Structure formats: C-alpha cells, structure tokens
Amino acid sequence: MSEEEAYRTVSATLEQERIIPFKTDELEVVRSAEKCVNCGLCLNHCPVVRAVGVDRFSGPRSIAVELSRSPPDFWSTADKVYLCTSCGTCREVCPFNVNMPDIVNMVRARIFKQRPDLVPRGLRAVRETIAKYSLAFEPWEDPNEKTESRDARLQAAGLPFIKDRTVKGAEVLFYPGCQAEERAQEVKEAAKFILNYFGVDFTLLEEMSCCGLPSRLIGDDETSRSLAARLREKVNLLGVKKIVTTCAGCTSNLSDMSVRDNWGVPVYHLIEFLAEEIGLERLSEAFTEGSRAGEVLTTIHDPCHLIRHTSRQISDHVIAVLNLIPNVTVVPSGVADSCCGGGGMVGYHSRDVADAVVAYNLGPISATKANRLVAPCPLCTAQIERNLFNTGSDIQVDDLAVFIAQRLPQER
Amino acid sequence: MDIETDLVVIGGGMAGLVAGSVAAEAGLDVVLLRKGHGATAQSSGAIDIIGYVPGATAYLMNPVEGLHALSAMCPFHPYSALGRSQEGVPSDPGRVVSRVHSSVQWLKDKSSGSCGALKGDLEENIQAVSLLGTSKPTCLIQETMWNDTPPSHDSVILFAGLRGLPDFNPSSAVKAFMANRPYGEEGPRKAVSCILDVSSSGKPFNLSQIEIAQFVDHDAGLSALANSIGGQVLKTGADYVAVPPILGVERARENRRQLEEMTGATVFELTAFPPSVPGLRLQTSLEAVFRKADGRLLAGHEATEVRQAGDLVQVIAARAPRRTIEIRSTAVVLASGKFLAGGLVGDERGVRESLMGLPIVDSDLIPTGDSRPQRLTGVIPLSPEGHPLFGVGLAFDSSFHPVAADGSPIAQNLFAAGSVLAGYNYAVEKSGLGVALATGFAAGANAAAYVKGVQ
Ligand SMILES: Cc1cc2nc3c(=O)[nH]c(=O)nc-3n(C[C@H](O)[C@H](O)[C@H](O)COP(=O)(O)OP(=O)(O)OC[C@H]3O[C@@H](n4cnc5c(N)ncnc54)[C@H](O)[C@@H]3O)c2cc1C
Ligand code: SF4
Ligand code: SF4
Numbered sequence: 001m002s003e004e005e006a007y008r009t010v011s012a013t014l015e016q017e018r019i020i021p022f023k024t025d026e027l028e029v030v031r032s033a034e035k036c037v038n039c040g041l042c043l044n045h046c047p048v049v050r051a052v053g054v055d056r057f058s059g060p061r062s063i064a065v066e067l068s069r070s071p072p073d074f075w076s077t078a079d080k081v082y083l084c085t086s087c088g089t090c091r092e093v094c095p096f097n098v099n100m101p102d103i104v105n106m107v108r109a110r111i112f113k114q115r116p117d118l119v120p121r122g123l124r125a126v127r128e129t130i131a132k133y134s135l136a137f138e139p140w141e142d143p144n145e146k147t148e149s150r151d152a153r154l155q156a157a158g159l160p161f162i163k164d165r166t167v168k169g170a171e172v173l174f175y176p177g178c179q180a181e182e183r184a185q186e187v188k189e190a191a192k193f194i195l196n197y198f199g200v201d202f203t204l205l206e207e208m209s210c211c212g213l214p215s216r217l218i219g220d221d222e223t224s225r226s227l228a229a230r231l232r233e234k235v236n237l238l239g240v241k242k243i244v245t246t247c248a249g250c251t252s253n254l255s256d257m258s259v260r261d262n263w264g265v266p267v268y269h270l271i272e273f274l275a276e277e278i279g280l281e282r283l284s285e286a287f288t289e290g291s292r293a294g295e296v297l298t299t300i301h302d303p304c305h306l307i308r309h310t311s312r313q314i315s316d317h318v319i320a321v322l323n324l325i326p327n328v329t330v331v332p333s334g335v336a337d338s339c340c341g342g343g344g345m346v347g348y349h350s351r352d353v354a355d356a357v358v359a360y361n362l363g364p365i366s367a368t369k370a371n372r373l374v375a376p377c378p379l380c381t382a383q384i385e386r387n388l389f390n391t392g393s394d395i396q397v398d399d400l401a402v403f404i405a406q407r408l409p410q411e412r
Numbered sequence: 413m414d415i416e417t418d419l420v421v422i423g424g425g426m427a428g429l430v431a432g433s434v435a436a437e438a439g440l441d442v443v444l445l446r447k448g449h450g451a452t453a454q455s456s457g458a459i460d461i462i463g464y465v466p467g468a469t470a471y472l473m474n475p476v477e478g479l480h481a482l483s484a485m486c487p488f489h490p491y492s493a494l495g496r497s498q499e500g501v502p503s504d505p506g507r508v509v510s511r512v513h514s515s516v517q518w519l520k521d522k523s524s525g526s527c528g529a530l531k532g533d534l535e536e537n538i539q540a541v542s543l544l545g546t547s548k549p550t551c552l553i554q555e556t557m558w559n560d561t562p563p564s565h566d567s568v569i570l571f572a573g574l575r576g577l578p579d580f581n582p583s584s585a586v587k588a589f590m591a592n593r594p595y596g597e598e599g600p601r602k603a604v605s606c607i608l609d610v611s612s613s614g615k616p617f618n619l620s621q622i623e624i625a626q627f628v629d630h631d632a633g634l635s636a637l638a639n640s641i642g643g644q645v646l647k648t649g650a651d652y653v654a655v656p657p658i659l660g661v662e663r664a665r666e667n668r669r670q671l672e673e674m675t676g677a678t679v680f681e682l683t684a685f686p687p688s689v690p691g692l693r694l695q696t697s698l699e700a701v702f703r704k705a706d707g708r709l710l711a712g713h714e715a716t717e718v719r720q721a722g723d724l725v726q727v728i729a730a731r732a733p734r735r736t737i738e739i740r741s742t743a744v745v746l747a748s749g750k751f752l753a754g755g756l757v758g759d760e761r762g763v764r765e766s767l768m769g770l771p772i773v774d775s776d777l778i779p780t781g782d783s784r785p786q787r788l789t790g791v792i793p794l795s796p797e798g799h800p801l802f803g804v805g806l807a808f809d810s811s812f813h814p815v816a817a818d819g820s821p822i823a824q825n826l827f828a829a830g831s832v833l834a835g836y837n838y839a840v841e842k843s844g845l846g847v848a849l850a851t852g853f854a855a856g857a858n859a860a861a862y863v864k865g866v867q
Contacts, residue, residue: 037752039454039686039687039752040686040687041449041453041454041686041687042687043620043622043687044453044622044687044689044691044692049620049622049623050622050623050626052613053612053613053615053618053619053620053623054618054619054620054623055613055615055617055618055619056613059620088733091712091733092448092711092712093448093449093453094448094449095448095449095450095454095752095753095754096448096754097447097448097714252733252734255734255735256734259734307712308712308733309733309734310732310733310734310735311712311713311732311733311734311735311737312709312710312711312712312713312732313414313710313732313735313737316708336696
C-alpha cells in the first residue's frame with residue numbers, strides 16, 4: 001500500500017468511527033485541556049455555576065476533565081456544553097490558563113458535525129440566518145425602514161448623521177459588527193461621528209458581513225472560517241492598516257483571527273483606539289469643549305470579550321477616558337466575575353440561564369446609586385438594559401460609543 | 413512603552429499582593445501582573461506561620477518559639493533572613509519575631525471587616541479542625557472559623573453535613589475528632605453528627621461548596637440554613653455546630669452572627685481542601701487591600717520577559733489573551749510562586765525559574781543544576797521530612813534580592829518573595845502563607861525604599 005493509499009484508508013475509517021481530526025489551531029486547545037490538574041479553582045468563579053449550580057451546568061472543571069475527553073462521543077455532553085457563556089473567567093483564574101472557551105468551541109464543533117440534531121434549536125435558527133445573509137441578524141427587508149430607524153435612533157441620541165463612506169486605501173476600517181449594523185444602529189453612527197470628529201481617515205465595508213464569532217460559538221466551524229476568510233479578503237482589498245470596532249465580541253474574535261490567519265492588520269476596540277492612538281490629551285480637550293450634557297453618575301459593565309478575552313487594560317482605558325469628561329463621575333460596581341450572560345449564544349436557547357447569570361450583576365449595579373450604566377459593547381448593553389428594565393430599575397444603559405459621542409462638540 | 417511605573421509585581425498570590433500593597437501604601441505607583449490564581453487561592457485560608465520546626469514531630473504551641481529556633485537552626489530560611497541587618501551576620505531572633513509580627517499585625521488590620529478578616533496571635537498556634545475531623549496547627553484563621561471560647565468538657569459539638577454535598581462526611585469526622593481530641597483533654601466529650609437540608613437548586617444532590625456559600629449570601633439561603641441548623645440544635649442539644657466553610661462568600665461574618673442569633677448555638681467553619689471558599693475569601697480580601705492602596709491589578713496578564721541592562725532590570729513584557737504590552741519599571745518584585753503557580757517548572761532538564769532562568773538552589777543553598785525533580789523526592793510519599801523538592805527555589809540575600817552563585821544580587825532593583833524562594837519546606841513546616849506574608853511585606857518595603865532612593 002502506498003503512503004497515499006494508506007492515508008486515504010485511515011481517513012476513511014476516521015469518518016466511519018466519527019472521529020473528526022483536530023485542526024492545527026485546535027491542537028493547541030486540546031493541549032491546554034491536558035494541563036488541567038483537576039484542582040477546581042475555576043468552579044469558585046464560573047458565573048453560570050454561581051447562577052444555576054453544578055447540577056444544571058457541571059462547570060469548567062468538568063469541561064476540562066470530562067466533557068472534553070469523550071471523542072468520538074462528544075455529543076453525550078450536549079446538555080451541558082451549550083450553557084457555557086464563553087466568559088473566560090475560568091481561564092483567567094486557572095493556574096494553567098486552561099482555555100475553556102475554545103475547548104467548548106471545539107466540542108461544539110464536533111457535536112455540530114456528528115449530531116446536528118442535538119444543536120439547540122435556537123442556534124440552528126441563527127445558523128440559517130447567517131447562511132442566508134452572512135449576518136447574525138436578519139437584515140431589514142426595506143432599506144428605507146432601516147434608514148428611518150437609524151434616523152430615529154440618531155435623533156433620540158441627539159447625534160448628527162455622518163455620511164457612510166467606502167474608501168480604498170483608508171487608514172482605518174470601522175467595523176460595526178452585526179448588532180450595531182442591523183439593530184443598535186446608533187452605536188455605529190456614534191462611532192462614525194467620533195472617528196470623523198478626530199479626523200480619522202476611515203472607511204466602512206462596501207457590504208457588511210459577519211466576523212464569524214456566532215458561527216464559531218454554534219460549532220459551525222466551516223462557516224466561521226469562511227466568514228473570517230471573506231472578511232479578510234475585504235480588508236485586504238481595502239488596504240486598510242487598522243481595524244476599529246465597537247463590539248466586544250468582534251474585538252476579541254477579529255484579534256484572534258488576525259493572528260491565527262496572519263492578516264497583518266491590528267484590531268482595536270474603539271476605546272483602545274481612542275486611548276492609545278488619539279491620546280488622552282486630545283480627548284480631554286475635546287470633552288472640555290463639548291461638555292453640554294448634564295451631570296451623570298455612571299457605573300461600567302466590563303464585557304467578557306474585552307477584559308477576559310482581549311486584555312484587562314481595556315477596562316482601565318474605559319475609566320481613564322470617562323474620567324476626562326466634565327460632569328461625569330464614575331462609580332465602580334465592584335461585581336466580581338461579572339458577566340451579562342449574553343455570551344456563548346446561551347440566550348438563544350436557554351434564556352433562563354442567561355438571565356440568571358446577569359441577575360447577579362444587577363444588585364451591585366443598583367447599589368452604586370448610579371443613574372447610568374455604560375458598556376463598551378452593544379450586545380452587553382442590550383442584555384443588561386432588558387434585565388434592568390425587568391427589575392423596574394430606572395438606570396439608563398448606554399453603549400460607550402454613544403455616551404462618548406454625546407459629549408463631543410458637534411460643530412467645529 | 414505602554415506603561416511606565418515605579419514598581420511591577422509579578423504574581424498575585426499572598427506574597428505579590430502584600431508586596432504590592434505595602435509599596436503602594438508607601439506612595440509607589442504599582443502594577444501587578446497576575447497570570448492566574450496560585451497556591452494562595454488553593455489554600456484553606458488558614459495562615460500558617462510555623463507549625464513544626466524541621467525534624468520535630470510535635471507541633472509548636474507558640475510560633476514565636478518556632479521563629480527563635482529557626483533563626484538559630486536554619487540560617488538559610490526566609491524567616492532567618494528577616495533577622496539579618498546585613499549579609500554575613502547571624503540572624504537576630506528578636507528582629508525576626510518583630511518583623512513577622514509587624515506583617516501579621518498589618519494583615520490583620522488591613523483585612524479587618526472584610527470577608528477574609530482574621531483572628532489569632534503570633535504567640536499561640538491554633539488547632540484548626542478540618543472536614544476530616546483531624547486538626548493542624550495554624551496561626552491565623554478567618555473569623556468564621558474562630559471561637560472566642562473553645563468548646564469545653566461539657567459542650568456538645570455537632571458536625572453538620574449538607575445533603576448532596578459529597579465533600580464532607582460528618583459521621584466519620586466525628587470518629588476522627590473523638591480519637592484526635594484537638595481541643596485537648598479539656599475538650600468536649602460528646603460529638604454528634606447530622607445532615608442539613610439546604611440546597612440552592614432545590615435538589616438534594618450534586619452540590620458544590622461554592623454554590624451553597626453563594627446561596628447563603630442571600631436571605632433565602634441564610635434562613636434555610638438557620639432553620640435547618642436550628643432544628644438539629646434543638647434535637648441534639650448541641651452548643652457548638654461545626655459546618656463546612658459555606659457560611660458565605662462576601663457576607664460570611666455577618667451570616668455567622670445572624671445564624672448564632674437565630675439558633676442559639678456557636679456556629680463555626682471547619683477547614684477544607686481545595687477549592688475552598690475560605691481560600692477564595694483570602695484571595696479576594698487581599699486583592700481588595702491592594703486595590704484600596706491604589707495598586708493596579710492586571711489580571712490575565714502573564715509576564716513573559718524581563719529585560720535587564722547592566723545591574724538593573726528595566727522592561728517587563730506581558731501577554732494578555734489577545735494583547736501584549738511592555739512596561740518600564742524602576743523596580744520589580746518577583747512573587748511568581750512555586751510549581752502550581754508556574755514560578756518554578758521542573759522537567760527532564762531540571763528545576764528552573766520560569767521567567768528569567770534565575771539560579772535555583774535547594775534548602776541548603778546547593779544549586780540543583782540539572783537534577784530532575786524526581787531526584788529531589790524521597791521514597792516515602794508521606795513522611796515527616798517531606799520532599800526536598802518543596803524546599804528548592806531562588807537563592808536570595810537579606811534584602812530579598814535574588815542572588816547569583818557568588819551571592820551577588822542579580823539586579824539592584826529586583827526583589828523576590830513568597831514560595832518562589834528556596835530554603836523552607838512549607839508543607840512539612842506549616843509555614844506557607846506566613847513566609848509569603850512576611851517576605852512579601854519585607855520585599856515590598858525594600859522595593860519602596862529602593863525606588864524612593866533613586867528618585
Ligand atoms: C493545595 C495547597 C494548599 C495549601 N494550604 C495552605 C494553608 O492552608 N495554609 C498555609 O499557610 N499555606 C498553605 N499552602 C501553602 C501556601 O498556600 C503557599 O506557600 C503560598 O500561598 C505561596 O504564596 P505565593 O504568593 O508565594 O504564591 P502563589 O499564591 O502561588 O502565587 C503566585 C502567583 O504568581 C502568578 N504568576 C506566576 N508566574 C507568573 C508570570 N509569569 N506572570 C504573571 N503572574 C505569574 C501566579 O499566577 C500566581 O498568581 C498550601 C499550598 C497548596 C499548594
Ligand atoms: S481548569 Fe484549571 S482551575 Fe479548573 S480544575 Fe483544571 S486546572 Fe484547576
Ligand atoms: S467560560 Fe465562563 S461560563 Fe464557560 S465554563 Fe468558564 S467560567 Fe463558566
């Protein structure tokens with residue numbers, strides 16, 4: 001038997017045995033699971049365990065020592081692995097930084113292939129939307145309605161409209177992400193306004209497409225990789241030098257893709273871009289000139305995808321920038337291991353779990369006596385806003401981009 | 413340069429957080445890099461100062477005596493280093509005791525009122541009772557484990573387990589407790605056991621300590637626990653109730669007070685094994701002390717490189733999940749822990765310090781070279797001598813500079829503290845968190861003095 005034939009024979013039996021070989025980047029993830037010493041430290045921090053107990057969600061230790069060790073029968077873990085919000089808290093406290101979020105993605109990818117029937121229905125619906133539109137949300141049927149909704153949101157936020165532009169060779173690609181593109185349009189507009197205000201040479205995509213994170217979380221690895229590849233192609237065609245986004249999930253996912261697939265283009269969250277590239281000095285001048293909004297006492301929600309998947313420094317940036325704004329006082333909520341519960345696509349199939357997770361954050365948020373909460377992510381903003389509203393709280397929740405844009409001068 | 417600061421502390425356990433807090437309180441700008449949690453979070457939360465002097469099988473009633481003995485017997489012990497005003501002179505036991513005392517007092521003051529608030533005195537070891545009904549000598553315990561008056565001859569002590577919590581078997585704990593008699597001959601003659609029904613999920617199975625503790629932090633959980641304990645107290649006539657450490661996370665002290673009011677009995681926590689809730693409370697309260705001192709904690713950041721120019725370390729590179737940063741710092745404290753936390757790694761090439769490749773020695777200051785970790789373990793897994801492996805680490809001088817083979821500091825502005833240091837075997841001595849506290853305290857103060865000196 002030639003080597004080629006032998007390879008084909010083995011590959012064929014793999015399929016028969018329902019074994020899906022690991023990709024090179026997945027191997028690193030598997031090795032990370034092997035580092036687990038079963039100490040259980042992570043259990044003390046997992047927000048899902050805190051919310052629903054180990055009986056419903058057996059927790060990160062169990063993922064590392066049990067649920068990831070069942071090839072080829074990963075499907076047997078389906079009632080558990082979809083409840084991880086991918087918050088990354090366990091990875092951050094683990095002495096060996098066992099990479100739970102990616103282990104979960106790896107397991108979900110195999111369930112997706114072996115037993116698509118076990119993928120929660122809510123996730124299958126999102127998958128269909130993505131397959132159809134390359135966006136995580138169904139786009140507006142009527143473009144005029146989208147424009148109307150955008151204008152209404154702009155008006156409510158008191159922000160002017162900055163014309164969309166697509167410019168080859170621009171310095172920066174502003175990538176709003178699906179949520180700000182289709183739903184929270186005020187966030188996209190606020191970011192355009194901010195970039196424009198500081199004279200940043202930016203462009204939008206000709207046609208928006210998803211970064212691939214939702215597909216990755218659903219386990220649809222193929223779609224996730226092809227969406228990432230598509231976006232990369234667009235980025236290359238535009239020839240931009242930097243990508244700036246307002247979404248926490250896009251920040252961490254694009255940063256990851258950019259390194260994994262050698263894009264050669266760094267990715268920034270808007271707040272990082274402001275703090276590091278525009279600089280606190282220029283921001284401070286602008287805020288002093290702009291300060292037209294009234295006094296606010298605001299607290300902050302730190303998105304998992306920024307602080308635990310990207311870098312904790314981003315949360316320092318948020319505080320530093322907010323502290324520059326006249327009339328704004330920041331009070332930390334002090335929530336340990338915070339999580340809005342909206343990550344990992346959990347809310348799409350187990351809303352009760354997502355809401356139980358965010359519930360833990362609401363008490364400390366209210367206890368700050370703040371009248372505002374800002375979050376540098378439109379998804380967290382929506383999830384927290386809905387839950388605060390349901391508890392009868394009158395705290396206003398703003399995406400950070402909107403909050404900042406509102407405090408810049410409008411005429412120059 | 414992404415950050416410029418006075419002091420970078422590498423490691424977020426007891427040693428690093430204490431060093432960082434002390435330096436920040438002295439007015440330094442401090443950035444602490446923490447890759448993950450280490451032994452501090454894993455611990456039982458009880459702070460051992462010194463339980464056994466090396467070679468002895470009877471435990472020490474008084475840590476002060478232990479410190480005296482150590483400074484005479486073990487010149488290379490980190491505690492002994494505290495007793496030297498300069499290199500080459502013998503360790504002054506009075507100085508050792510006074511410096512350990514200051515660090516203990518500092519920690520008690522700083523953590524007072526927090527979920528990790530401590531009780532106990534340097535002059536007396538406590539016999540803390542464990543989930544197994546056994547006990548170990550330790551010096552400071554959390555308030556929720558402490559009894560102002562220990563159970564007496566006439567006391568009835570009730571070991572209360574929780575239905576569905578597999579970590580604790582109260583009836584076997586009773587047997588061990590009666591055989592072991594940690595409160596001495598004067599201790600209680602009667603110990604009984606029971607199972608409480610308290611479940612956050614409503615199900616009587618598959619529970620973890622953390623979820624019960626978090627449940628007890630809520631009113632519903634607290635009253636469920638109070639009712640259940642109250643019923644058993646009536647039934648058994650117990651005046652002391654020993655429970656696993658589940659009295660709460662943030663509200664544990666307040667919960668205990670209320671439980672005692674509602675049940676009429678003294679309710680206290682036993683010490684537990686990792687991952688214990690008191691370990692979490694200790695870690696959390698230390699982080700709070702550091703933040704309160706205006707220290708900047710960068711969790712999820714692993715130091716990957718320390719760059720040195722001449723006799724100074726200057727730049728620290730660190731990696732977060734998707735970012736890397738560089739920090740320029742006037743001084744550095746290395747408090748990266750031992751094998752669990754990753755400060756030391758051991759493999760077929762021997763034991764190494766993982767960040768800078770600093771020289772490694774054993775408890776007798778002999779370089780371990782390329783000896784494999786196996787060579788540093790004894791044949792008997794559990795023996796009073798323990799394993800030399802746990803005594804290896806960095807060689808250091810009396811200012812807590814890591815030193816080269818010739819005894820000269822690796823860098824003028826590099827200090828080290830905690831379990832990354834050589835010269836003590838915490839597992840057999842019962843001195844782990846105590847050494848981390850005292851050396852962190854000293855290294856933080858030395859780093860602060862250095863920075864102020866050059867500014
Ligand atoms: C299971 C267990 C139970 C114990 N129980 C007790 C007890 O009950 N009482 C007691 O007194 N002692 C106990 N000990 C001993 C005691 O916990 C330790 O000796 C003590 O906590 C050491 O503190 P440390 O700060 O030196 O190290 P650690 O607490 O281990 O902290 C080291 C820190 O350094 C970080 N780190 C390492 N490398 C890097 C890097 N490159 N970049 C950034 N950060 C880094 C780690 O993530 C960690 O945060 C126990 C030890 C163990 C292992
Ligand atoms: S994943 Fe990490 S923290 Fe959790 S049990 Fe394993 S080693 Fe411990
Ligand atoms: S990523 Fe978050 S939700 Fe998932 S197991 Fe870890 S701590 Fe729990």
